[in-house]
């Protein structure tokens with residue numbers, strides 16, 4: 638097992654990564670979470686696969702478990718779902734001193750975290766992420782929230798979990814498309830912060846896609862270490878943390894524009910990272926054609942899309958981008974690569990250049 642810590646003073650917390658950790662969730666939650674009742678928020682898919690096992694494990698550790706299921710899918714990451722979960726929490730007698738455990742992918746994590754942030758003005762919570770994307774990204778850093786029909790994650794809060802337990806063995810039941818989706822965020826870390834990790838990914842892409850446990854554990858722990866460093870330096874995104882949004886300005890717009898049903902988050906981010914790379918080259922930030930080719934090749938080897946779907950209307954996409962949370966005084970902000978391993982936050986990208994890149 639590897640342990641990464643998110644250092645945030647008295648709100649610091651551990652991320653445990655390894656194979657077969659599900660069996661330790663009862664013991665670990667007892668160590669890190671308060672209370673007698675634990676409201677587990679999951680969805681039907683994850684509950685069907687691992688629900689019985691986890692419930693028994695938590696009960697054996699002494700928890701009174703309230704099991705709550707939400708509908709599966711990004712289109713259910715909304716306030717209607719949150720409202721139903723509040724009802725279940727009230728009916729189940731959840732108290733301020735109790736806790737919530739998110740058990741599932743990033744959608745479950747973001748929704749459960751938002752319920753934890755707001756129920757009784759905030760209660761303790763933990764994360765047991767079961768998708769690659771949630772293990773490398775969504776379970777870490779305390780961004781929680783839901784979508785608005787017109788914009789991604791427009792409603793939310795910052796509320797750090799007290800622990801994260803990532804069992805890479807749970808990834809064996811994940812559809813291949815979801816493995817690829819999670820890999821998009823893994824590639825993101827290489828581009829924004831570590832050329833050596835990017836090169837390691839190029840070397841080990843086959844092992845990762847074949848779910849070799851040692852390779853997965855290394856990729857998850859390294860991704861979490863990079864995210865933990867960034868979050869520790871800038872928890873509320875007043876500066877540095879924006880780099881974690883590489884690929885997301887276009888990615889989030891694409892997700893919202895297609896009603897959260899056409900692309901997975903990782904697929905949309907993959908396309909967004911390629912658009913950002915093209916933009917960086919147009920603006921002469923130093924990112925080379927060879928580097929762009931390495932990025933595209935790696936994404937393609939993973940099986941991710943690298944271009945906007947045919948027929949995308951750049952002006953419509955721009956409308957959705959204008960609701961991005963990084964917009965300041967009406968101006969779009971992009972995270973653009975200078976080279977593999979380093980990005981820059983660029984304010985005021987000229988709209989003509991953006992439209993030219995999107996049209997191409």
Ligand SMILES: NC(=O)c1ccc[n+]([C@@H]2O[C@H](COP(=O)([O-])OP(=O)(O)OC[C@H]3O[C@@H](n4cnc5c(N)ncnc54)[C@H](O)[C@@H]3O)[C@@H](O)[C@H]2O)c1
Nearest residue numbers: 682742743744745767768770771774775780807810811902
């Ligand atoms: N809070 C953050 O910092 C942060 C970071 C990145 C992404 N996100 C959010 O995360 C969400 C995407 O998360 P995701 O990619 O995990 O999608 P997801 O939660 O929709 O999960 C993908 C699919 O995998 C299924 N699944 C989950 N675990 C499984 C398992 N072990 N075996 C089989 N199937 C399983 C789910 O039921 C779902 O159908 C987006 O809403 C995105 O905005 C948040």
Ligand SMILES: O=C(O)C(=O)C[C@@H](O)[C@H](O)[C@H](O)COP(=O)(O)O
Nearest residue numbers: 774778780789790878881882885962
């Ligand atoms: O944790 C962060 O900060 C990120 O930007 C991570 C992203 O991968 C993630 O998709 C996040 O939910 C985006 O946040 P948002 O503030 O742009 O909605």
Ligand SMILES: [Zn+2]
Nearest residue numbers: 822885902906
């Ligand atoms: Zn993301």
